[in-house]
Amino acid sequence: LAKTTQPISMDSYEGQEVNITCSHNNIATNDYITWYQQFPSQGPRFIIQGYKTKVTNEVASLFIPADRKSSTLSLPRVSLSDTAVYYCLVGGGSNDYKLSFGAGTTVTVRA
C-alpha cells in the first residue's frame, strides 16, 4: 500500500481557501487518489477522487501533477463547518483495493 504524508494540522479563517498537499511517492500505476473528511464520532465522508490532472466537484478541487507523487486538495471559501480531519488515501485500483488511512490533517477554521 502506498504511504501518504500530510501536514498534521492547518488553521484557516472563514472565507479563505484551504490547500492540503499530500505526498505519495510510491504510488502505483493503478492507484487512485481519494480524499475523505471526518467529523468527530462519524464515519469518513467521500470528498473527491482523481487519477491525474485536475478534478473538480461541488465541494472541492483536486490537483494532481504529471508524476502523481503528490496531490493537493483545495477547499474554496471554507466555513466553520469545514473544521474536520481530512485524509488522503492512495489505492483503490483493481489490484489493490484496500485503503489504509494515515494520520490525516486536522483543519481548524476560525471565525
Place this chain on the structure above:
Amino acid sequence: GAVVSQHPSWVICKSGTSVKIECRSLDFQATTMFWYRQFPKQSLMLMATSNEGSKATYEQGVEKDKFLINHASLTLSTLTVTSAHPEDSSFYICSAREELAGAYEQYFGPGTRLTVT
C-alpha cells in the same frame, strides 16, 4: 452517493459478553466490505476485509477468533466482538466498496461506538 448504514450506532456491554455490529449497503451491492477501528484522537485502523461468500481476511495483529466477520449477502456484513473486554472499547466503522467505471469507491458507515464496562 451510495449509503452505508450501521447498527447499532452505539452499544454498552459488560465484560465477557459478545456484541454484534451490522453493516449494510443500502442502495448498491458490495462484494467487499471493510471493518475499521478507531481509538480517540487516532486514525482509522483497518481490521479486516469481508468478502461475500468467503472467509474474511484479517490484518496482521487482529485476532480472527475474537472479531468474527460474516458476509452472508451482497448487502450485509456483520462483526461480532466475542468475549469483549474494556480494551475493545472503540469506534468501529465499516465501509463498502462499489465499482464504478473501472474505479472503486468506498463508502463508509456512520460508525458504532462500543463501550465495554
